[in-house]
Amino acid sequence: MTNRQQGDRLDPATVIRAALELLDEKGLEALSTRAVADRLGVRMNTVLWHVKTKGRMLELMADAVLGEIRLTGLPPAPEDRVRELVRRYRRALLAHRDGAALVVGTFGVDPHTLRVADSVVGALLECGLDDCEAAWTAWAITYFTLGLAQEEQAAGGRPFDRALADAISETDHPSLHRVVDFLAPGSFDERFEFGVAAILAGRSSPRR
Numbered sequence: 641m642t643n644r645q646q647g648d649r650l651d652p653a654t655v656i657r658a659a660l661e662l663l664d665e666k667g668l669e670a671l672s673t674r675a676v677a678d679r680l681g682v683r684m685n686t687v688l689w690h691v692k693t694k695g696r697m698l699e700l701m702a703d704a705v706l707g708e709i710r711l712t713g714l715p716p717a718p719e720d721r722v723r724e725l726v727r728r729y730r731r732a733l734l735a736h737r738d739g740a741a742l743v744v745g746t747f748g749v750d751p752h753t754l755r756v757a758d759s760v761v762g763a764l765l766e767c768g769l770d771d772c773e774a775a776w777t778a779w780a781i782t783y784f785t786l787g788l789a790q791e792e793q794a795a796g797g798r799p800f801d802r803a804l805a806d807a808i809s810e811t812d813h814p815s816l817h818r819v820v821d822f823l824a825p826g827s828f829d830e831r832f833e834f835g836v837a838a839i840l841a842g843r844s845s846p847r848r
Contacts, residue, residue, distance in 0.1 A: 650682065652690045656700050660736065663701065668738035668745075673697060699750060702743045707752035708732045711759050718766035719840060725760050726781055726836055733789040740789035757782075777839065784835050792828045 659676045666675075673694050677684040691697040709728045714721045733739040748754075757778065764774040810817040 650680065650686060650690055652700065655680070655687055655690045655697070656704050659697055659701050660704060663739075663742065664737045668741050671698075695746075698742060699746045699748060702746040702748055703750035703752045705732055705736055705739055705743060706748070706756050708735065709752075709756055711755065714759075718763040721763040722760060722767070722781070722840065723836060725756070725763065726785055727832075729756065729782075730785050730789055730832060733786070734792065738793060740786050740793055744786050744790060780839050781836060784839060785832070788828065788832055788835065 655676060658679050659671065662675055662679055663671055673687045673691070674684045676697070677687045680687065687697075691700060706729070709725075709732050711725075714724055733743060736742070760778045760781070761774050764777050765771075767774075769777060804823060805820050808816045808820055816823070
């Protein structure tokens with residue numbers, strides 16, 4: 641089969657699947673439209689025909705990652721629903737190598753991204769938040785989840801780097817020294833649950 645024939649059979653979904661496979665194998669730094677084209681056995685222009693630019697390809701990849709989040713089988717209580725949606729959001733990010741960094745680097749206005757956001761905001765509105773509180777709490781939870789997932793993926797299961805502990809002086813940094821054992825980049829599940837609970841407990845509109 642020629643490159644022309646293969647290119648004729650391509651569609652954006654096929655390109656994005658190949659890009660996600662490449663992401664999982666080699667990471668975000670290795671990702672390019674040329675690398676995706678090589679994987680598919682076509683010319684780079686063929687890939688660009690379907691995704692236009694590398695930036696657009698990344699946006700479609702991020703949306704595909706969020707498309708893996710099930711929006712069915714959620715708890716009926718709205719606050720429990722928020723927690724479960726965000727847990728699923730985190731799992732989707734962690735399911736792909738550099739998944740959090742991928743999503744952080746895009747501004748998603750694509751279908752899956754909007755459906756997930758709508759579900760989170762809708763549950764927050766059902767909790768009794770006003771429009772501002774619901775929107776800003778959704779942002780806060782999303783950014784917290786993205787940041788923690790990015791840290792977890794960057795840590796890659798490595799042990800705590802003692803450089804931080806060694807740099808903290810009991811004399812110069814008494815508060816940090818006191819809590820240093822809890823600054824280690826571990827216990828991600830517990831830190832995630834704590835952070836989500838803290839955001840939900842402290843929600844309050846700054847306009848009041």
